[in-house]
Amino acid sequence: MNSRQFLIRDLLVLFGFTGWCIALPGFASEFVVSMALTCLMYVALSSSWALFCGTTRYLSLATSAFFGIGAYTSALLLETVPWVQAIGLGALIAAAVAVVMGAAVLHLRGTYFAVLTFGMTELIRHAISYFEKSVTGTVGRVLMVVPDRDTIYFTVLTLAVVTVALSIGIRRTRFGLAMLGIGADEQRAQTLGVNTRLVKIAGFALTAAVAGAVGAAMSVRWTYIDPHTVFNPFIGFQTVLIALIGGAMTLWGPLIAAIVFSVLAETLRLQVPQVYMMSLGLLLILSVLYLPGGLASLRTETFRAWRDSFKLWWKDIKDDLSGETRRREQREKQLRERRNVF
DSSP: OOHHHHHHHHHHHHHHHHHHHHHHHHHSOHHHHHHHHHHHHHHHHHHHHIIIIIHHOOOOOOHHHHHHHHHHHHHHHTTTSOHHHHHHHHHHHHHHHHHHHHHHHTTOOHHHHHHHHHHHHHHHHHHHHHHIIIIIOOSSEEOOOOOOHHHHHHHHHHHHHHHHHHHHHHTTSHHHHHHHHHHHOHHHHHHTTOOHHHHHHHHHHHHHHHHHHHHHHHHHHHSEEOHHHHTOHHHHHHHHHHHHHHOTTSSSHHHHHHHHHHHHIIIIITTOHHHHHHHHHHHHHHHHHHOTTOGGGOOHHHHHHHHHHHHHHHHHHHHHHHTHHHHHHHHHHHHHHHHHHO
16 A cells, blocks of 8 residues: 555544544443543553554663653633633643753763653652641642532543544654654754654653543543642553554554553453553563564464474474374484595
């Protein structure tokens, strides 16, 4: 398929996904809608993370910081400003923080960048905790103005759909190609005239804006928030895991993995949390070893390769148990000795 056909296919898939999600609250139970809300939250977070970090190969652990900034912005302003405006301000403030943070740390790569983004996340969390305790005299915030369930659901759905649509569009623009060039070879991209510093800061800010908007929309789900809840590092870690297991370089991988993780979270985390954490680790290990392209790279050929590898492995096991491997080695040794004699 050519680029236009891929675009039409992606838009049709997004249209079908959106229609199914719109219809869901009309027939599903409260539990299913709650699970779908969590799924949509991680669709938006992981898709925006993959858009920047997957293409540029910059491993950011700052998602929970931007999520928490958006949540606190909504908690502080929701009583005085409309719902949509609170979400927009959450995205704007998170993007502004990302610009400052990106200007400070985006000259680094690899482990250094990941550690510094995580360190800055913890710095922001402790700074807000100190402000809450020392200045306002509180530990958290009680949200007095809370929209109804459908308003929250359709807002998060809109954010998820817009994020995926942005990913579809940006990957086909010069900006998206510039981020891909940075991920492939940053020095070569600079040689070709790409302003890598500006591109990285803009991509980082875009990711932060989505996380801030999602945090602002999801904060009202808890009705009471504190720094340990909305700046929870697990939000950032799970976003990274979803993107990596789904396929950080792909468009639909984060969405597929978000659905899988949401089902696992709701079925295992509350009843057997240890099994849930083990499942996350096992999925990551299996993905790295046998599916480096993520769940989105699964094809018929992938299953055939796994089948052939399993057959070969099983044949080696049977040969070892029957002694055929040792006999074959002895025959090969005798053959080498005969060749040496002649």
